[in-house]
Amino acid sequence: MTEPLAISPDHLFDSLTAKQRETMDLLCDGWTSKEIATKLGVSESAVVQRIETVRAKSGGLLRKELVRLYRDYASAGEADCKQNTGKIFQLSEWEHDVDTGIRNDADDDLVLSDAMSFHRSAPWASQSEPRVVPEVLDGDSATLYRLLAAVGLALGMVALTLILLAVAEALGNLV
Numbered sequence: 001m002t003e004p005l006a007i008s009p010d011h012l013f014d015s016l017t018a019k020q021r022e023t024m025d026l027l028c029d030g031w032t033s034k035e036i037a038t039k040l041g042v043s044e045s046a047v048v049q050r051i052e053t054v055r056a057k058s059g060g061l062l063r064k065e066l067v068r069l070y071r072d073y074a075s076a077g078e079a080d081c082k083q084n085t086g087k088i089f090q091l092s093e094w095e096h097d098v099d100t101g102i103r104n105d106a107d108d109d110l111v112l113s114d115a116m117s118f119h120r121s122a123p124w125a126s127q128s129e130p131r132v133v134p135e136v137l138d139g140d141s142a143t144l145y146r147l148l149a150a151v152g153l154a155l156g157m158v159a160l161t162l163i164l165l166a167v168a169e170a171l172g173n174l175v
Contacts, residue, residue, distance in 0.1 A: 010073065012054075012057055012058055012069075013069075013070060013073045015057070016054065019050060020050050020053065020054055022040065023036060023040070023047055023050045023051060024051075024054060024066075024067075024070050025074070026039060026040075027051065027063075027067055027070075028067050028070055028071050028074065033047045033048050033051070051063065051066075054066060137149060
């Protein structure tokens with residue numbers, strides 16, 4: 001595991017400069033050194049130097065351990081700010097004579113007199129792209145039509161083969 005810190009994490013992170021704190025915040029969010037440098041508008045070596053300075057102050061902790069400690073430190077600071085005051089809040093008494101009617105009006109009251117509907121298709125639906133499949137083979141009976149087309153093509157190829165064989169035989173008999 002890691003060695004214990006020479007100083008407390010609170011003292012370590014309280015002593016950070018604004019730039020080091022900003023770098024550590026981004027590092028805790030999972031940003032890389034290069035991304036942090038781009039976001040802050042500094043060189044990557046400056047970001048690495050800030051992180052290494054914090055590591056040196058911590059006694060040489062690994063980067064992931066340093067990030068974990070800083071996350072714990074930052075979340076503890078946020079939790080302190082969100083704590084309840086511990087007081088009991090008294091709500092005012094409910095008045096029975098207040099009108100408890102329907103709070104939401106009917107939808108008819110919200111219709112504008114000049115309202116009109118717009119029918120807009122998706123932008124990609126209107127593009128005129130070449131059709132890959134003919135319209136005959138695409139539709140309600142597409143499976144049947146495609147099967148018939150495949151069978152027709154197969155029969156046509158068989159007939160063409162027979163015709164070519166007959167022609168070849170006739171030419172063979174002539175010679």
